[in-house]
Amino acid sequence: MQHYDRNYILLGLCWVIVGMIFGIWLGSTNQMNYANSHAHIGLLGFVASVLFGLLHWAYPALGKSRLATPQFVIYQLGIVILIVGKIYSDQGAVILPILIPGSLITVAGAALMLVMFAKHGRKAA
Numbered sequence: 388m389q390h391y392d393r394n395y396i397l398l399g400l401c402w403v404i405v406g407m408i409f410g411i412w413l414g415s416t417n418q419m420n421y422a423n424s425h426a427h428i429g430l431l432g433f434v435a436s437v438l439f440g441l442l443h444w445a446y447p448a449l450g451k452s453r454l455a456t457p458q459f460v461i462y463q464l465g466i467v468i469l470i471v472g473k474i475y476s477d478q479g480a481v482i483l484p485i486l487i488p489g490s491l492i493t494v495a496g497a498a499l500m501l502v503m504f505a506k507h508g509r510k511a512a
């Protein structure tokens with residue numbers, strides 16, 4: 388895969404639209420029990436994805452890491468699973484077989500970005 392910066396930012400902007408529509412729905416129907424899922428769509432989906440995209444833009448060497456594609460896929464997969472788990476738990480049904488893998492895959496995705504940045508996050512001299 389190439390253009391990790393653009394792909395991350397595009398996905399982040401998709402997440403913000405999803406999160407906003409979800410926010411309008413939960414606010415207008417007064418279902419505040421879903422605020423937690425909404426917050427995770429906004430923060431893990433929109434904010435973190437755009438920040439990861441900006442890291443790729445600011446440090447192009449990150450995109451040359453062989454971890455770049457797995458990091459992208461693992462992080463996005465993790466947050467989808469985690470958000471599904473959050474929606475269930477906001478309904479009062481805590482489903483650990485969804486929440487636990489979702490959380491662990493998400494943190495693995497973030498940890499891979501940490502490893503990539505530690506190894507490749509330097510400006511060319």
Ligand code: HEM
Nearest residue numbers: 406407408410411413414419422423425426429430433434
């Ligand atoms: C059209 C845009 C949005 C609408 C209509 C909206 C609506 C709401 C509503 C109705 C609540 C619940 C408030 C309450 O519990 O009293 C809420 C909470 C929250 N929203 Fe949004 N929101 C929007 C965008 C965003 C975005 C873009 C983010 C993050 C980047 C965000 C993050 C949060 C957070 C962190 C909370 C608190 C959650 C909690 O208390 O558990 N929202 N929003």
